């Protein structure tokens with residue numbers, strides 16, 4: 001077994017906000033899930049970078065999206081994460097809007113404000129693969145947030161799924177980000193990646209890890225319109241259904257979603273989160289993110305889900321009613337702890 005998590009000192013702490021976030025002493029991992037920050041476009045964009053599909057996204061940004069994804073929300077998010085102090089953060093894609101080089105500069109700065117590369121894991125979304133671009137000049141620039149022990153990532157096709165281990169929780173990053181034709185926001189994992197995912201999940205399951213699988217596009221059938229859907233969602237669900245997983249996290253829909261996939265031991269919860277930067281206007285859902293407190297029990301795993309949603313009246317994230325889930329473990333989780 002890999003390194004163990006020591007009991008976390010989460011007793012009452014100074015400050016109202018902090019006490020609200022973490023009031024319990026559990027042997028557990030606290031994982032924050034955020035998605036789709038769509039960091040605001042730089043003021044100056046070189047028109048030569050827009051002579052392709054990006055022009056549609058650029059117009060959409062100026063007509064609509066710039067009124068939604070708001071720097072005030074991102075500032076509140078950073079403060080809230082500092083108060084809540086998760087052990088690890090996962091970001092399920094769409095950090096950018098048009099995958100411009102300057103947007104990847106912003107993404108690197110933003111991630112470095114969240115935490116060190118060891119503390120934050122990311123996967124790409126469709127906006128991060130908006131057009132065909134060399135891996136080393138696009139999402140590959142965020143490789144430090146996707147590798148463990150300074151491993152190498154050579155290309156979008158060959159680098160996924162990646163695996164990071166945080167105590168007894170394995171984070172499995174799947175890429176569904178592919179450049180698509182104009183007006184499409186669809187995703188595809190691909191047969192080769194699905195084969196590798198199957199092998200990875202089998203191995204981690206045998207080793208008794210809590211397997212958290214991240215994918216940008218919603219994998220539940222019918223949860224996104226055809227133009228935005230995961231084209232090989234069937235294949236993904238089949239892999240999860242055969243190999244098992246304890247939690248599947250996604251973004252893309254900019255709203256809360258919840259479903260499940262039947263696994264050999266029970267059901268794998270599949271949970272989507274709204275955009276992390278959305279100011280609630282024009283009927284948009286307010287920004288939110290989730291905190292998962294994952295602990296081992298004699299029967300498997302306990303997952304306590306906390307929803308933290310942006311409140312525009314006070315410009316802060318506040319706790320909403322959450323839920324507790326139980327999932328079985330292939331190996332006795334409590335005795336392996």
Ligand SMILES: [Fe+2]
Pocket residue numbers: 036038094125127252253254
């Ligand atoms: Fe998005």
Ligand SMILES: [Fe+2]
Pocket residue numbers: 094125126127185216251252253
């Ligand atoms: Fe997306």
